[in-house]
Amino acid sequence: MDHPEKSKYKSALKENEGIETPNTTNPSAIVRYQQRRKQKLSAQNIVSRIISGDKVALSQGITLIESLNPQHQIESNAIIQGCLPYANKSVRIGITGVPGVGKSTFIEAFGKLLTSTGKKVAVLAIDPSSSITRGSILGDKTRMEELVKDENAYIRPSASGDSLGGVARKTRESIILCEACGFDTILVETVGVGQSETAVQSMVDFFLLLNLAGAGDELQGIKRGIMEMADLVVINKADGENIKRAHQAKLDFNRALHLFPAKPSGWTPKVRTCSAIEQTGISEVWNIIEEYTQLTQESKYFEMHRREQNQYWMLETINENILSHFYNTPSIKSQIEDSKKAVQKNEISPFAAAQKILKMYFNQKS
Amino acid sequence: MDHPEKSKYKSALKENEGIETPNTTNPSAIVRYQQRRKQKLSAQNIVSRIISGDKVALSQGITLIESLNPQHQIESNAIIQGCLPYANKSVRIGITGVPGVGKSTFIEAFGKLLTSTGKKVAVLAIDPSSSITRGSILGDKTRMEELVKDENAYIRPSASGDSLGGVARKTRESIILCEACGFDTILVETVGVGQSETAVQSMVDFFLLLNLAGAGDELQGIKRGIMEMADLVVINKADGENIKRAHQAKLDFNRALHLFPAKPSGWTPKVRTCSAIEQTGISEVWNIIEEYTQLTQESKYFEMHRREQNQYWMLETINENILSHFYNTPSIKSQIEDSKKAVQKNEISPFAAAQKILKMYFNQKS
Numbered sequence: 001m002d003h004p005e006k007s008k009y010k011s012a013l014k015e016n017e018g019i020e021t022p023n024t025t026n027p028s029a030i031v032r033y034q035q036r037r038k039q040k041l042s043a044q045n046i047v048s049r050i051i052s053g054d055k056v057a058l059s060q061g062i063t064l065i066e067s068l069n070p071q072h073q074i075e076s077n078a079i080i081q082g083c084l085p086y087a088n089k090s091v092r093i094g095i096t097g098v099p100g101v102g103k104s105t106f107i108e109a110f111g112k113l114l115t116s117t118g119k120k121v122a123v124l125a126i127d128p129s130s131s132i133t134r135g136s137i138l139g140d141k142t143r144m145e146e147l148v149k150d151e152n153a154y155i156r157p158s159a160s161g162d163s164l165g166g167v168a169r170k171t172r173e174s175i176i177l178c179e180a181c182g183f184d185t186i187l188v189e190t191v192g193v194g195q196s197e198t199a200v201q202s203m204v205d206f207f208l209l210l211n212l213a214g215a216g217d218e219l220q221g222i223k224r225g226i227m228e229m230a231d232l233v234v235i236n237k238a239d240g241e242n243i244k245r246a247h248q249a250k251l252d253f254n255r256a257l258h259l260f261p262a263k264p265s266g267w268t269p270k271v272r273t274c275s276a277i278e279q280t281g282i283s284e285v286w287n288i289i290e291e292y293t294q295l296t297q298e299s300k301y302f303e304m305h306r307r308e309q310n311q312y313w314m315l316e317t318i319n320e321n322i323l324s325h326f327y328n329t330p331s332i333k334s335q336i337e338d339s340k341k342a343v344q345k346n347e348i349s350p351f352a353a354a355q356k357i358l359k360m361y362f363n364q365k366s
Numbered sequence: 367m368d369h370p371e372k373s374k375y376k377s378a379l380k381e382n383e384g385i386e387t388p389n390t391t392n393p394s395a396i397v398r399y400q401q402r403r404k405q406k407l408s409a410q411n412i413v414s415r416i417i418s419g420d421k422v423a424l425s426q427g428i429t430l431i432e433s434l435n436p437q438h439q440i441e442s443n444a445i446i447q448g449c450l451p452y453a454n455k456s457v458r459i460g461i462t463g464v465p466g467v468g469k470s471t472f473i474e475a476f477g478k479l480l481t482s483t484g485k486k487v488a489v490l491a492i493d494p495s496s497s498i499t500r501g502s503i504l505g506d507k508t509r510m511e512e513l514v515k516d517e518n519a520y521i522r523p524s525a526s527g528d529s530l531g532g533v534a535r536k537t538r539e540s541i542i543l544c545e546a547c548g549f550d551t552i553l554v555e556t557v558g559v560g561q562s563e564t565a566v567q568s569m570v571d572f573f574l575l576l577n578l579a580g581a582g583d584e585l586q587g588i589k590r591g592i593m594e595m596a597d598l599v600v601i602n603k604a605d606g607e608n609i610k611r612a613h614q615a616k617l618d619f620n621r622a623l624h625l626f627p628a629k630p631s632g633w634t635p636k637v638r639t640c641s642a643i644e645q646t647g648i649s650e651v652w653n654i655i656e657e658y659t660q661l662t663q664e665s666k667y668f669e670m671h672r673r674e675q676n677q678y679w680m681l682e683t684i685n686e687n688i689l690s691h692f693y694n695t696p697s698i699k700s701q702i703e704d705s706k707k708a709v710q711k712n713e714i715s716p717f718a719a720a721q722k723i724l725k726m727y728f729n730q731k732s
Contacts, residue, residue: 080715088712169717176715227625228594252625259622260593307710314709317720319689325728326688343680344673346454349446349542351535354683362691 043075047082050181055154058181062156062174080173083180088306090179091293092186094200096226097210099191102236106210106276107187108144113282114185115152122183123147125158126171126196154183165320168199172313175203197226202312205302206289209233211253213245213273228260231269232288238273238281246273265301267292332361409441413448416547421520424547428522428540446539449546454672456545457659458552460566462592463576465557468602471642472576473553474510479648480551481518488549489513491524492537492562520549531686534565538679541569563592568678571668572655575599577619579611579639594626597635598654604639604647612639631667633658698727 046064049057061083064076097103111121123144147153156174158167175186188204190196201207209230227233233253238246253271263269270288274281296302326332339353348356412430415423427449430442463469477487489510513519522540524533541552554570556562567573575596593599599619604612619637629635636654640647662668692698705719 077715077718077721081718084712084715173715173717252621255618256622256625259618310709310712310716311706313716314705314720317717318692318723321720321724322688322692322727323685326684339680340677343676346450346676349443349450349539350676350679351539351683352443352447354680354687355443357684358687361688 043078043082046079047180050079050083050177051086053182055181058154058177059156061177062170065170065173065177076173080176083176086180087176088179090175090184090186091206091289092175092188092204093289094188094190094197094204094207095210096190096197096200096208097236101210101212102276103189103210104144106234106236106274106282107189108147109276109279109282110285111144111147111153111187112150113279113286115147115150118152119185120152120154120183121147121150121185121187122154122156122175122178122181123187123189124156124171124174124178125189126164126167126200154178154181164196164199165316168196168203169313169317172203197229201229202309202316205296205305206292207231208285208289211235211249212237213242213249227256230257231263231265231267231292232285233257233269233271234281234285235271235273236276239275239278243273249273265292265296265305266299267295326361329361329364331364332357335360409444409448412445413546416445416449416543417452419548421547424520424543425522427543428536431536431539431543442539446542449542452546453542454545456541456550456552457572457655458541458554458570459655460554460556460563460570460573461576462556462563462566462574463602467576467578468642469555469576470510472600472602472640472648473555474513475642475645475648476651477510477513477519477553478516479645479652481513481516484518485551486518486520486549487513487516487551487553488520488522488541488544488547489553489555490522490537490540490544491555492530492533492566520544520547530562530565531682534562534569535679535683538569563595567595568675568682571662571671572658573597574651574655577601577615578603579608579615593622596623597629597631597633597658598651599623599635599637600647600651601637601639602642605641605644609639615639631658631662631671632665633661692727695727695730697730698723701726 046057046061050061061076061079064072064079067073067076095103095107107123111123114121144155148155158171171188175188178186186204188200190200197207207229209226209232211233213235235246235249235253250271250273257269257271260269272281272284272288274285276282293302296305327336335357339348339357342348343350343353412423412427416427427442427445430438430445433439433442461469461473473489477489480487510521514521524537537554541554544552552570554566556566563573573595575592575598577599579601601612601615601619616637616639623635623637626635638647638650638654640651642648659668662671693702701723705714705723708714709716709719
């Protein structure tokens with residue numbers, strides 16, 4: 001029985017088109033979620049590879065730490081967090097000295113000696129000036145020909161083109177990754193001419209100042225205050241005709257260090273001579289560092305000092321950010337320039353000028 | 367013709383009660399204005415008395431600077447501003463040394479020597495610890511019996527019970543008032559055991575480190591870094607049996623200072639011996655300071671250094687206030703304590719912890 005209107009109704013089972021079931025999740029949230037998951041996976045992957053001792057993963061991790069991309073920063077934070085439980089088991093040594101003192105040759109000889117005794121050595125550098133001077137330190141890896149080929153060594157040039165605070169933070173974070181990767185001796189190199197030494201002192205256990213023999217003038221290039229930081233002064237190039245002068249320099253430095261007040265570590269700074277080229281006196285340097293770590297580990301200073309350093313970095317990072325927020329407020333920027341001039345001309349007291357600017361800032365904020 | 371309704375209208379000249387003429391000025395504003403005028407008059411009065419050399423007014427001014435009362439702070443700001451054009455004409459000398467080195471005796475002898483040649487000497491002190499130690503420096507004025515009675519000397523003990531930053535700021539401001547009062551030689555005393563020396567270095571032209579003869583141990587009490595600040599090291603108590611040891615100490619210090627890098631002033635730090643009690647070697651100290659001021663005034667370093675110091679105090683005051691606003695935010699306070707613990711236990715990296723706190727702060731503000 002064909003009904004003329006059948007086509008009209010088709011089937012009794014016909015379903016009317018209802019409203020579409022709404023998506024339970026926002027599609028863009030899904031994309032974000034997937035990205036985050038991918039990032040998390042990639043961070044997890046890098047962490048597990050770093051922990052297994054993979055130097056390629058270590059380099060990837062440090063590259064993410066150095067990146068200015070906010071996405072990479074999220075990822076690198078996850079990597080650092082993942083590496084943290086595996087870090088902290090090492091001796092961190094700061095090495096400084098003016099250009100020409102033979103830092104690269106020394107680090108090459110010192111590093112080779114350490115790897116030959118089964119140690120794993122990572123070499124990092126802090127050099128905020130490298131973007132200007134085209135990387136005077138570690139930039140030219142060929143100066144450490146042997147060490148760079150060594151399976152148990154890892155050399156990473158300084159992150160450049162950034163503020164000292166930025167470079168220092170990145171180096172500090174890179175140390176965590178290197179330690180998680182199994183490196184038990186971390187060497188942090190600086191050129192002893194800037195403020196970077198204070199930053200380095202806040203991330204190492206032991207501070208080594210490399211010097212040359214001379215008539216006292218050799219310190220002219222070294223910034224004030226660095227001498228006092230040294231746990232060990234090594235007079236390099238104590239070879240050939242230089243030996244006598246090197247020994248005289250050793251006596252002079254010993255006398256000078258003796259006049260300094262005692263260190264909170266309880267350690268008495270030492271002076272030694274060496275020749276990085278002839279590879280003499282190098283093992284003595286390591287013996288002294290071992291003596292130092294033994295002394296300070298027994299006295300618990302070693303651990304306490306590291307805790308203080310962690311706190312220092314937390315507070316330092318906070319202070320840096322709070323102040324940079326202030327100084328980068330556009331209205332403040334121009335006001336500060338005007339006030340500086342007025343203060344220099346004694347038109348207003350430094351304190352009244354400061355109060356004026358502070359009032360401006362806090363009124364804007366509230 | 368009596369109209370029955372007359373009483374109703376009384377007179378055609380009746381004035382309706384209008385609105386009261388408003389006061390042209392708010393009565394409470396008048397009170398405020400009168401108070402401000404009084405303050406201004408009182409500030410002006412103190413300024414003009416200070417400029418005329420009135421030591422009582424000087425003390426009143428410094429007391430207002432030291433006061434924590436906000437009303438007094440407004441007044442003291444006006445006083446400083448009024449004194450500013452008359453300030454800046456002096457030599458500012460920082461004197462430091464550990465307790466027991468004979469600072470008071472030295473300052474007494476040195477101050478008397480200066481006033482005897484017609485100089486006007488003001489002695490201020492920075493001692494943030496004085497509230498705890500009951501004022502170890504200048505607190506006991508009787509130790510400067512002669513100088514305290516001298517018409518051309520002014521001695522003011524340290525403002526106490528405050529942070530180092532606060533005490534330093536107050537001393538820095540007091541210098542302005544002393545100079546406006548005609549004092550041409552300002553001595554700023556500190557105990558060489560804290561961080562106050564950095565603050566002092568930022569307010570003086572010349573830094574004198576007082577020491578004792580000994581075997582090198584005499585520096586044990588002096589904080590690291592102070593040696594490097596010294597423009598002159600004076601070995602005190604070079605008398606009687608001590609003379610030989612004092613001369614040996616002089617040689618040692620000379621050798622040590624020689625190893626330090628050159629100063630930005632171009633000045634080579636010197637070492638001398640003296641006996642404050644026997645009053646020998648004291649005039650030599652002044653000769654050296656004169657030599658220094660001549661050298662640095664000719665090279666324009668003196669003036670440039672003071673300008674830099676003014677800038678330093680402006681920026682330092684700003685930084686201190688910006689950071690203290692942050693650290694005194696109640697929610698931040700408790701979070702920082704928690705984060706410090708987590709960072710110490712290596713549960714979180716110092717940088718991640720800092721980022722968390724910063725996020726909290728800036729979210730609250732915006």
